[in-house]
Amino acid sequence: MSERLEEICSIELPTGESVGVHRRRFTGGLGPHVAIVAGIRGDTPEGTRVAHAVARHLSTHHERLCGTVDVYPCVNPLAAHHGARHWPGFDLDLNRRFPGRADGHAPDRVARTLLDATRAADMVIELRGAHPAFREETQAHVRHDQPVALERALRANVRVVWRRSAELQGTGTLAAELPGLICLEGGVGNRLTDGVGLELCDGVLNLLVVAGVLPEDALPFHWAAIQRPLVATDEDIVRVRATRGGLFLPSGRMWGEVEVGTPLGEVVDPIAGETLEMITAPVAGRVLAMREQPVVYPGSLVARLVAT
Amino acid sequence: MSVVFRLEAPYRGEYALHRLTFGGNGPAAVAMVAGLHGNEVNGIQALNLVAGMLRVMRPKRPVHLLPCVNSIGADEARKRWPFDDRDINAAFPGDPEGAPVERIAAAVMDATDAELCIDVHSGATTVREHPHARVPLSGPELEHARAMMLPVVWRRRGDRYEGGLVGAWRGAGREALQVRGGRGLALDMDDATTLARGLVRLLAHLGLISHQDTGTPSHDTDHVQDYRSMAGGFFVPEVQTGERVVSGKLLGLVRNPLGGEPIEEIRAHKAGMVLAVRVYPMVHAQELVVRIAEDAT
Incomplete structure (x- = not known):
């Protein structure tokens, strides 16, 4: 039984300095291997907070572990250093570089190293934050054709499990390379959000129980407290867009129930202030995401609903 | 000049996609696009030079120019x-009901409904590229590129065109190719002028304008070699874009940025023409420093 901080990759900078990409490895005998990955983009501190919260719990319970848990708290440290989404200098989205290249430049090398380190894991959990313009309810994303991942994600203490088509996961993402990956996200991009970190931390710990790495009685809560999520397909997720440009002033409540026609907000002229458009729910359901950055163009996403 | 698409732009009025059309009636023969990337000003300059020529040459069939798609980025x-x-x-290919960039993309597709479409780019902000055309290994685009007589024609496998505007044009059944030259964020007048002359030669080759401009046949190759630094440091080039090099030629040195001691010599493995050179010297390990369009063997 051990806990180690390991450098999986070193990023050499032109000035001669270097920055390490690290993992915290918790080992407790034979058992499944779980990888928890955060900070692929630099504007997702919520994921890093959750990773450390999970690691803190494992630090005090690693004698109870049956297996190995690798926690990668931030795989894009240079971007996280100034809260940027992309890898600075290269201006590359690390989550479009997988599978990466062992002989490539630093972003490609980090992508490849991370993929090689997680490919054989029995379960991989990616922790993301929301896009900086949005507030998101807690949700798990799994690929629609992965029944084991779905079954696990149902116990991830999230509001929604979204079964996504492979095409919607995008090319070059870690999820595209690891079909069984469970991606957890929620909160506000580039911010820490009250409650969300705790929800996701509890969800990850429960997933470790589901994987058989952690005994149930090592959880800091009773398993019955885990939320029962809605399961949604791509068709159930309804994107609501502005048709006018201006300032979007939301009136909908996160996770609030809406009927067809329920107001979600209005777009106002940013100078004159008059209402340009009232935006209402096109379907009955719940509010999964709401725009926080108010400037919108025609076509800008303002809310995402789960149809019920 | 006409506005072919508008989008409300909060605080600043509206975004407008402008198109210049030269020539007679009927379906468009050629469409040229620049400024998809707002900081690639060499493409903008090249199309504005082409516009200046077309104002006096009056092509026989319509030629569309969209010189600056991402005007707010510019x-x-x-x-x-x-x-x-x-x-x-x-x-x-965009979505007229989608997010702003998807709407702009759909509008660009609609506004460039022509038999032949050309997308004009600059290099990255850190790399200067010698003017060249990127085309498939064979087919009409290759002949168009050769007619331009740009310094280099880079023939590439078809799967290198999956994405982007050129891929969307080809997916829509149009002949399409990309030309590039110069670097981002800087106006490289020689490169922009070379691109413009190549585009005008192509219009003459297609019989759309009467124009005599002798040129030199392109360096035509499907062998392009990237040279990357093994270590991070301060790259000092020993070559310029367009320069002919022989095997063994010193292409540049990676030095210690703090003291200047040499870390690595980078030499050409084969003879060819320098297609791209890194102009921003701070370089990470495995970053591109020089690209050579190799001679055919």
């Missing part, structure tokens, strides 16, 4: 669409 010297930092060139 205002702010940014490659991507500033509002949400999305790459317009990654949004094709």
Whole structure:
């Protein structure tokens, strides 16, 4: 039984300095291997907070572990250093570089190293934050054709499990390379959000129980407290867009129930202030995401609903 | 000049996609696009030079020019669409009901309904590229590229055209190719002028204008070699774009940025023409420093 901080990759900078990409490895005998990955983009501190919260719990319970848990708290440290989404200098989205290249430049090398380190894991959990313009309810994303991942994600203490088509996961993402990956996200991009970190931390710990790495009685809560999520397909997720440009002033409540026609907000002229458009729910359901950055163009996403 | 698409732009009025059309009636023969990336000003300059020529030459069939698609990005010297930092060139074929960049992409597709479409780019902000055309290994685009007589024709496998505007054009059944030259964020007049002359030669080759401009046949190759630094450091080039090099030629040195001691010599493995050179010297390990369009063997 051990806990180690390991450098999986070193990023050499032109000035001669270097920055390490690290993992915290918790080992407790034979058992499944779980990888928890955060900070692929630099504007997702919520994921890093959750990773450390999970690691803190494992630090005090690693004698109870049956297996190995690798926690990668931030795989894009240079971007996280100034809260940027992309890898600075290269201006590359690390989550479009997988599978990466062992002989490539630093972003490609980090992508490849991370993929090689997680490919054989029995379960991989990616922790993301929301896009900086949005507030998101807690949700798990799994690929629609992965029944084991779905079954696990149902116990991830999230509001929604979204079964996504492979095409919607995008090319070059870690999820595209690891079909069984469970991606957890929620909160506000580039911010820490009250409650969300705790929800996701509890969800990850429960997933470790589901994987058989952690005994149930090592959880800091009773398993019955885990939320029962809605399961949604791509068709159930309804994107609501502005048709006018201006300032979007939301009136909908996160996770609030809406009927067809329920107001979600209005777009106002940013100078004159008059209402340009009232935006209402096109379907009955719940509010999964709401725009926080108010400037919108025609076509800008303002809310995402789960149809019920 | 006409506005072919408008989008409300909060605080600043509206975004307008402008198109210049030269020539007679009927279906468009050629469409040229620049400025998908707002900071690639050499493409903008090249199309404006072409526009200047077409004002007096009056082509026999319509030729569309969209010199600056990402005008808001150009205002702010940014490659991507500033509002949400999305790459317009990654949004094709677009969606008229989608997000702003998807709407712009769809509008560009509609506004460039021509038999032959050309997308004009600059290099990255850190790399200067010698003017060249990127085309498939064979087919009509290759002949068009050769007619331009740009310094280099880079023949590439078809699967290198999956995405972006060129891929969307080809997916829509149009002949399409990309030309590039210079670097982002800087006006390289020689490169922009070379691109413009090549585009005008092509219009003459297609019989759309009467124009005599002798040129030199392109360096035509499907062998392009990237040279990367093994270590990070300060790259000092020993060659310029367009220069002929022989095997063994010193292409540049990677030095210690703090003291200047040499770390690595980079030499050509084969003879060819320098297609790209890194101009921003701070370089990470495995970053591109020089690209050579090799001689055919």
